[in-house]
Amino acid sequence: MKAVYALYSDPDDVQRAVDGLRKAGIADDDITVISSEPIEEYEFSHRHRATWIHWIAGGGGAIGLALGTWLTSFTERAWPIPTGNMPIVAWWPNLIIMFEMTMLGAILATVITLLITARIPARTPKMYDPEVTDGKILVGVENPNEGSVSAIERALMSPGVARLKTIQL
Amino acid sequence: MNEALAQRISDDLLRPVVTTTWKFWLLVAVLGSIVAMGLGTWFYQMYMGFGLTGINMPVYWAFYITNFVFWIGISHAGTLISAILRLVNAGWRRPVTRCAEVITVFALMIGALFPIIHLGRPWLFFWLVPYPSERLIWPNFRSPLVWDFFAINTYLTGSLLFLLLPMIPDFALVRDKTTGWRKKLYSVLALRWQGTTKQWHRLESAMQIMAIAIIPVAVSVHSIVSFDFSMAVVPLWHSTIFAPYFVTGAIFSGIAALILAMATLRKVLHLEEYLHPVHFQNLGKLLLMMSLLWTYFVFAERLTAWYGNEPSEVEALIVTQSGSFAPLYWTMVVCNFVVPFVILSLRKLRTITGCVIASSTVLVGMWLERFLIVVPSLSHKYLPYTWGHYRPRPVEIIITISTFAAMMLLYTLFAKLVPIISIWELKVGEHPVAAGKAAELREHPLWKANP
Numbered sequence: 001m002k003a004v005y006a007l008y009s010d011p012d013d014v015q016r017a018v019d020g021l022r023k024a025g026i027a028d029d030d031i032t033v034i035s036s037e038p039i040e041e042y043e044f045s046h047r048h049r050a051t052w053i054h055w056i057a058g059g060g061g062a063i064g065l066a067l068g069t070w071l072t073s074f075t076e077r078a079w080p081i082p083t084g085n086m087p088i089v090a091w092w093p094n095l096i097i098m099f100e101m102t103m104l105g106a107i108l109a110t111v112i113t114l115l116i117t118a119r120i121p122a123r124t125p126k127m128y129d130p131e132v133t134d135g136k137i138l139v140g141v142e143n144p145n146e147g148s149v150s151a152i153e154r155a156l157m158s159p160g161v162a163r164l165k166t167i168q169l
Numbered sequence: 170m171n172e173a174l175a176q177r178i179s180d181d182l183l184r185p186v187v188t189t190t191w192k193f194w195l196l197v198a199v200l201g202s203i204v205a206m207g208l209g210t211w212f213y214q215m216y217m218g219f220g221l222t223g224i225n226m227p228v229y230w231a232f233y234i235t236n237f238v239f240w241i242g243i244s245h246a247g248t249l250i251s252a253i254l255r256l257v258n259a260g261w262r263r264p265v266t267r268c269a270e271v272i273t274v275f276a277l278m279i280g281a282l283f284p285i286i287h288l289g290r291p292w293l294f295f296w297l298v299p300y301p302s303e304r305l306i307w308p309n310f311r312s313p314l315v316w317d318f319f320a321i322n323t324y325l326t327g328s329l330l331f332l333l334l335p336m337i338p339d340f341a342l343v344r345d346k347t348t349g350w351r352k353k354l355y356s357v358l359a360l361r362w363q364g365t366t367k368q369w370h371r372l373e374s375a376m377q378i379m380a381i382a383i384i385p386v387a388v389s390v391h392s393i394v395s396f397d398f399s400m401a402v403v404p405l406w407h408s409t410i411f412a413p414y415f416v417t418g419a420i421f422s423g424i425a426a427l428i429l430a431m432a433t434l435r436k437v438l439h440l441e442e443y444l445h446p447v448h449f450q451n452l453g454k455l456l457l458m459m460s461l462l463w464t465y466f467v468f469a470e471r472l473t474a475w476y477g478n479e480p481s482e483v484e485a486l487i488v489t490q491s492g493s494f495a496p497l498y499w500t501m502v503v504c505n506f507v508v509p510f511v512i513l514s515l516r517k518l519r520t521i522t523g524c525v526i527a528s529s530t531v532l533v534g535m536w537l538e539r540f541l542i543v544v545p546s547l548s549h550k551y552l553p554y555t556w557g558h559y560r561p562r563p564v565e566i567i568i569t570i571s572t573f574a575a576m577m578l579l580y581t582l583f584a585k586l587v588p589i590i591s592i593w594e595l596k597v598g599e600h601p602v603a604a605g606k607a608a609e610l611r612e613h614p615l616w617k618a619n620p
Contacts, residue, residue, distance in 0.1 A: 009172055036175065036342065037596040038369035048367035057378045072310045083311050093311045096393065100319040103386045107327045107379060111334070114375040118368040120337065121360035128363050133345035135175035 003127040004149060005032075005140025006156035006164045011042050013158050017139045018044040020155035024148070026141055032127055034138040051117065057110040064105020068098035129165070175596055182588045182595070183346055185438045193585065200578035207571020211286060214564045219289035223562045227555050228547045232565040233287040236572060238539045239422070240280030241321070241394050242415070246423030247273030248328040249387040250455075252380035261451055263598045264443045264590045268434060269427050270332040271589075275579045276426070277325045279572050284317070286568065313396045320386075320393040327383045334375060337362050338593045391419040398542065404485040405474055405546045414466040421459035421505070422535035425528035428452050430580065432525045434589055443590055446521055453524040456531065457513035464506045481551045489545045497537050504534025 008014045014033060021031050028047050039045050072094040080088045114120070127142050141152050149166070156164055214221050224231050247269035254262035285291045297318055309315060341362040344355040362368065395415035398406040408414075428449060435444040471490075474482045489498050509527040512518045549556050583589070 032363075033366045034364045035366075035369070036338070036364055037593040038366075038373060045366045045369065048370055051371065051374055053371065053374050054378060057382070061382075076310060081309050083309060086311055090311050093316070096316045096389075097310055097319050099389060100316075100323045100386070103382050103389075104323045104326060106382050107323075107330060107386075110375050110378045110382070111330050114334070114371050118365075118371040120362060120368065122363070126361065126363050130345040132364060133179070133342050135172035 001125070001127075001143055002166070002168050003140050003142045004144055004152050004156070004164075004166045005127060005129070005138050006161045007129060007131055007136040007138055008158075008161060009136060011039050011137060013161065014039075014137045014139055015042050015044055016158045017156050017161070020158060021139070021141065021152065024151040024155045026144075026148070026152065026155075030141055030144075032138070032140050032142060034128065034132050034140075036132050036135060039137070053110060053113045053117065056113045057106045060109020060112075061102045061106035063109070065098055065102040067105070068101030069094075071101070072097050127167070131163075178595055179342060179346065179592055181440075181442065182590050182592050183343065185584060186343060186586065186588060187347060187351070189585070193581070196581055197578065200574045200581065203571050203574035204578055207568050207575070210564050210567045210571070214286075214568075215289075215291065221562060221564045223560045223565060225557065225559075227550055227557045228544055228559040230287075230543050230547060231559050232540075232561050232569055233283045235536070235540045235543050236569055237280055237283035237287070238394055238415075238543070239536050240276045240283070240572070241391060242419035242422045242535065242539070243426045244273045244276035244280060244324070244328070244423065245387055245391060245416075245419035246276070246427040247271065248324075248331050248383050249273075249420065250424065250427065252331070252383045252387070255376065255380045256384075260598055261448055263594045264440075264445075265427070265431065265448055265452075266594065267332070267335070267587075267591045268431050268589055270328065271580060271583050272423070272426055272430060273328045274325070274332055275576055275583075277321065277328060278579075279576055281321050281325070282572070284314075313393065313400050316393045316396060320390045324383075324386050324390045327379065327386055331376075331379050331383055334372060334379070335591055335594065336587060338364060338372070339588050339591060342592055343588070388416055391416045403546050403550055404479075404481040405470075406542075408470060408473070410466060410470055410473075414470060417459065417462050417466055418535060418538060421456070421463050422532060424452055424456045424459060425531035425535070428456065428524050428528040429532070432521055432528075434584065435521075438584065438589065440590065443595065449521045449524045450519050453513045453519045453527070456509060456524070456527060460506055460509040460513070460531070481549075485546050485549045488549050489541055494541060494545050498541055501534045501537040501541060504530040505538065 006017065008017065018031055018033065022028065031047075033044050073089050076089045076094075082088070086093075127138070127140050129136070129138050132138050139156060141148075144152055153164060153166075222231070222233075224233075251262065251266040251269045254266065284297075285294050288294060297314070337358075337360055340355050340359040341364065344352060344359045347355060392412035392415065395411040399408055399411035401407065431444055431448065431452075434440055471486065474486050488494055508530040512523045512527045544559050548559055
């Protein structure tokens with residue numbers, strides 16, 4: 001994997017670099033911005049806001065509810081035990097199991113969606129620089145077309161750039 | 170944010186992870202010895218039989234179930250408080266959340282151990298695990314013990330994930346800042362985290378959903394623990410207010426545990442710059458509120474039992490308030506109401522020391538409260554010829570003490586392996602709000618297209 005990236009100290013410079021890359025014809029999905037903490041105050045961090053995670057969590061909850069309903073009513077019918085003059089399929093206590101399974105389904109669906117959509121863990125090494133840990137913000141493009149490398153470098157060479165790097169992983 | 174500030178925050182909070190003093194090893198050795206003693210005692214109890222304990226007819230639930238309820242209550246400190254503070258976006262939560270979430274996970278693990286200890290023959294634990302069997306033992310969904318199994322496991326799973334997810338970026342930070350075996354270990358734990366804008370956004374969305382989901386689960390867990398009692402027709406147990414009463418008590422004791430943990434970390438790890446007096450004052454106000462709410466529930470419960478004048482209930486009430494359990498009962502009232510009320514309602518006394526004193530008494534009081542719920546009702550149940558006494562035996566006392574040591578040991582080891590304050594969340598809290606930045610953002614063409 002080849003990558004061209006620059007490190008910045010100021011988020012304003014990052015925003016300018018991202019805008020510059022867009023002007024150079026780089027698609028939004030190909031621009032990577034890496035920071036050591038979320039920077040919500042800038043537009044560049046809102047490029048991937050659209051997500052189905054809330055709906056998937058709801059779907060996970062629905063699956064959990066269905067499983068809880070099936071588990072309780074199926075087992076009670078398959079192994080009927082008369083208890084305290086209660087009906088064999090007793091909905092009041094079953095609601096407790098159904099509720100817990102619903103929430104468990106929603107939680108697990110959320111976590112699985114997070115891991116898949118955020119690609120954690122990544123299967124292959126990705127563009128990264130340990131200086132990010134010290135507060136630098138990385139803006140770069142992975143696997144750029146050979147023809148676009150110089151345009152990318154020009155776009156990244158804004159006044160605030162701390163370092164421009166081209167790496168081969 | 171300012172790079173120098175970011176560097177300082179990272180260095181300060183990583184120091185306990187990368188530097189180890191002899192005091193750490195001494196503490197681990199002492200706590201480890203107590204835990205080993207507890208484990209040895211537990212094995213001895215298994216070998217010799219449950220007759221070693223003071224549990225006998227009619228008091229079949231005593232110290233172990235008291236500890237079970239107490240520790241599950243303590244677990245409410247973390248995830249619930251953290252989730253609420255995350256949802257309301259309270260800025261002061263940032264140094265507090267991880268300290269709190271860790272308490273939940275470890276307290277739940279310890280609490281869940283007590284029903285197994287109480288089994289006497291823990292190798293038959295699998296009988297509690299829900300799988301259909303021809304023995305007809307398990308599939309009774311009308312048993313509150315089965316509800317416990319589902320509730321505690323859901324809460325433990327949710328709390329563990331709620332704790333682990335925000336730790337991934339901090340593992341990446343430790344990976345970048347260390348060398349040798351630590352770098353290898355944290356490289357694995359960091360799961361190749363990069364910190365792209367997409368990853369940050371997905372992580373924050375997931376944390377929001379988890380926070381919403383975990384609050385009702387936390388409430389359900391202690392409600393269900395209360396159902397272990399209130400579903401039984403036992404004097405002073407069969408009460409409709411037990412669920413909210415237990416939840417209130419759980420949050421009350423949980424906040425007290427959190428304050429004590431934070432004060433200890435602040436002192437031992439020199440985190441004075443991050444855990445400020447205002448954090449303790451805010452938690453102290455919460456503790457005061459919960460103290461008043463707890464007192465209200467105790468009053469409502471006692472008044473109803475006294476006014477109803479049902480002989481078995483009144484007997485249990487009398488033995489608790491003016492009989493053989495009275496010293497414990499009034500100690501509980503002093504610990505849970507008088508001391509916290511006096512200290513925490515006066516601003517001058519609501520200092521870190523004041524909060525620590527109040528929290529310490531609350532923990533003692535809440536343990537007594539759990540004991541006084543379990544034992545007096547069982548020992549004075551209905552007809553006098555069934556009444557009996559309970560005295561804890563050494564095995565129960567040693568196992569109880571060792572679980573407190575286990576909690577401290579687990580917390581110490583965790584603070585050694587993971588930054589106990591979420592570094593990235595703290596850095597977010599330090600972001601300067603640029604003047605006009607929000608308005609500028611709203612004017613951006615892409616923001617307008619996808620607000």
